[in-house]
Amino acid sequence: MLRDALLVAGKDLRIERRSRVTTNQVAPFAVVVLVLFAFALDPDRGLLTRAAAGLFWVAVLFCAILAVQRSFSVESADGARDGLRLSGLDPAGIFLGKAGAVALQLVALEALLAAGVVLLYGTDLRGGVVLLATCAAATIGLAASGTVYGVLSAGLRVRETLLPLLLLPVAAPVLLSATRAWEVALGTGGAGDGAGPWLRLLVIFAVVYVAFGVVAFGALLEEA
Amino acid sequence: MKGTATTLTRVLGFCALVTLAGTVVLGLWTTPPDVVQGELVRLIYIHPAIATMGEVAFGVTALASLLYLWRRTRDRRWDLLAGVSAEVGVVFASLTLVTGSIWGRPTWGVWWTWDARLTTTALLLALFLGYLALRRVPGEAGSRATRSAIGGLVAAVDVPIVHYSVNWWRTLHQGSTLLRRKPLIHGVQLEAMLLGFVAFALIYAWLVVHRYRVEDLATRLEDRGFETALAERRAEADELLEVVS
Numbered sequence: 018m019l020r021d022a023l024l025v026a027g028k029d030l031r032i033e034r035r036s037r038v039t040t041n042q043v044a045p046f047a048v049v050v051l052v053l054f055a056f057a058l059d060p061d062r063g064l065l066t067r068a069a070a071g072l073f074w075v076a077v078l079f080c081a082i083l084a085v086q087r088s089f090s091v092e093s094a095d096g097a098r099d100g101l102r103l104s105g106l107d108p109a110g111i112f113l114g115k116a117g118a119v120a121l122q123l124v125a126l127e128a129l130l131a132a133g134v135v136l137l138y139g140t141d142l143r144g145g146v147v148l149l150a151t152c153a154a155a156t157i158g159l160a161a162s163g164t165v166y167g168v169l170s171a172g173l174r175v176r177e178t179l180l181p182l183l184l185l186p187v188a189a190p191v192l193l194s195a196t197r198a199w200e201v202a203l204g205t206g207g208a209g210d211g212a213g214p215w216l217r218l219l220v221i222f223a224v225v226y227v228a229f230g231v232v233a234f235g236a237l238l239e240e241a
Numbered sequence: 242m243k244g245t246a247t248t249l250t251r252v253l254g255f256c257a258l259v260t261l262a263g264t265v266v267l268g269l270w271t272t273p274p275d276v277v278q279g280e281l282v283r284l285i286y287i288h289p290a291i292a293t294m295g296e297v298a299f300g301v302t303a304l305a306s307l308l309y310l311w312r313r314t315r316d317r318r319w320d321l322l323a324g325v326s327a328e329v330g331v332v333f334a335s336l337t338l339v340t341g342s343i344w345g346r347p348t349w350g351v352w353w354t355w356d357a358r359l360t361t362t363a364l365l366l367a368l369f370l371g372y373l374a375l376r377r378v379p380g381e382a383g384s385r386a387t388r389s390a391i392g393g394l395v396a397a398v399d400v401p402i403v404h405y406s407v408n409w410w411r412t413l414h415q416g417s418t419l420l421r422r423k424p425l426i427h428g429v430q431l432e433a434m435l436l437g438f439v440a441f442a443l444i445y446a447w448l449v450v451h452r453y454r455v456e457d458l459a460t461r462l463e464d465r466g467f468e469t470a471l472a473e474r475r476a477e478a479d480e481l482l483e484v485v486s
Binding site for chain 2: 215218229
């Protein structure tokens with residue numbers, strides 16, 4: 018399973034490296050979103066610094082949708098999905114591979130967005146461990162749930178509009194928890210109970226959707 | 242023209258009407274206004290009942306999806322039930338938000354507030370609107386059913402996570418009035434509230450049965466339409482052959 022996962026992830030990342038869609042389109046899009054938030058929220062009143070955590074995660078969510086859509090649009094050309102089905106690779110491995118590739122791209126985009134938040138919003142990135150742990154758990158959760166819905170809507174004519182409708186409500190707890198955890202770390206939110214419960218929730222979300230994907234991906238791939 | 246009603250559903254519908262009328266009479270006239278909330282308290286006779294039935298409806302969808310996916314119980318009927326229950330659930334969840342808003346405006350002073358239960362209900366509604374959108378996507382019947390069932394389950398496993406995350410986030414809503422050792426509500430008020438639960442449970446069942454039958458007829462018509470079209474094409478081909486020979 019793991020070997021298959023590495024194969025699929027390697028394939029997807031190789032496609033991304035050669036096509037440069039992530040670096041030339043998704044990454045600039047992420048930066049544009051950050052700039053648009055600044056326009057919308059009036060940069061002079063310190064609002065951006067206080068809202069940085071939430072804005073960061075909203076931007077990540079948007080990027081996740083693009084990354085997932087991209088991950089399955091590369092399979093739609095030249096009957097690649099049939100190839101994947103007939104390859105004899107373990108469906109769970111394919112799921113882990115595709116989700117892993119999406120997660121790695123998201124990590125790169127998060128690094129870019131974090132730099133953007135520091136430069137554009139004047140945020141001081143404190144509490145590094147909590148920030149990184151949040152990123153890790155949230156990214157895995159987003160990539161896993163995104164990949165499940167990605168294959169669910171792959172091959173449908175309405176996938177571009179369907180995927181956000183399906184994924185965004187499901188990912189709402191990730192946005193909520195990751196934002197609160199970051200706020201605790203950055204010291205911009207109310208004190209509350211600390212980042213612990215939020216991190217735990219993110220880990221549960223990630224575990225649930227990874228498990229779901231591993232179990233259900235075979236059936237989904239058959240129907241796609 | 243024949244409807245989708247049978248004797249059983251007529252009785253069911255009649256009971257639903259009677260209990261609903263009873264709830265209205267008890268809720269609007271018999272019960273006294275509340276000491277604190279005044280006339281606004283009357284919403285409690287329907288709002289919790291509607292909300293609960295909305296949740297039950299989504300529970301039925303999740304369960305039916307699971308039963309469809311499990312090979313030993315796989316049956317087209319589970320798929321139909323999941324779909325119609327989600328439809329009725331969306332109606333009930335929307336009504337929950339509407340009645341809640343009507344109560345919230347004079348009580349809390351706002352139509353909407355980011356309270357835990359409100360947010361959870363809104364997200365639940367969004368999740369199942371997505372599910373219904375997924376069901377609407379055309380496709381081969383079997384694969385569409387599997388796709389919908391998995392989509393329904395993906396949404397369903399999210400519900401507890403949404404619930405906890407939003408609960409930690411904020412809580413302003415009243416605690417449970419009914420499900421505690423000593424209910425906070427007594428006498429005729431309790432009766433009106435319980436009758437409301439019965440009424441909306443019956444309405445839910447009635448709606449689901451009818452909607453199920455309509456949906457069942459629609460899929461059968463689709464199947465038959467396909468067969469008729471095939472037969473017509475065959476007949477055309479035979480005619481052509483005759484002309485040629």
